[in-house]
Amino acid sequence: MINYTLKCDKNHRFDSWFKSAEAFxxxxxxxxxxCSECGSTNITKAIMAPSVSTSRKKDEPRKEIQTKSKIKNDILELKKLIDDGIPVMPLPFLPAKKTN
Structure with a gap:
């Protein structure tokens, strides 16, 4: 399915879905x-911004920054503990809880 923004010769704009470019x-x-406003059949495609699909989700960069920030903060806290003479030991990695 393809969504086109269309306009008539009187500049009325409307959206419509088509099975394919050939069907349009x-x-x-x-x-x-x-045209639903004036009944004109002189219809053309209006200029549209393309809908670009990427393999990367929009939130991925934000999550990556948050993860790196948390790791950096953890390292700083560990350094402070070591500087204060408190022994530290790494714990095994536990995966984050996933909910349905």
Missing amino acids: DMLIKKSLIV
């Missing part, structure tokens, strides 16, 4: 797409 072209050629 066929409907335009047959004048089957009509």
Whole structure:
């Protein structure tokens, strides 16, 4: 499915979904797409911003920064404890709890 922003010759804009680009072209050629405001069949595609899909989720960089920040803070706390003469020992890694 493809979502196009369309406009008529009187500059009315509206969105519509099409099965494919070919389906859109066929409907335009047959004048089957009509402006809902004025009834014009002189329809063209309006300029649209592309919807870019990336493999990386938007929150990944933020989570990476938070994780590195937590590790850095933990190291600073450990250094303070060692400077104060308090012995420290690393604990085994425990995975974060996951909820459904």
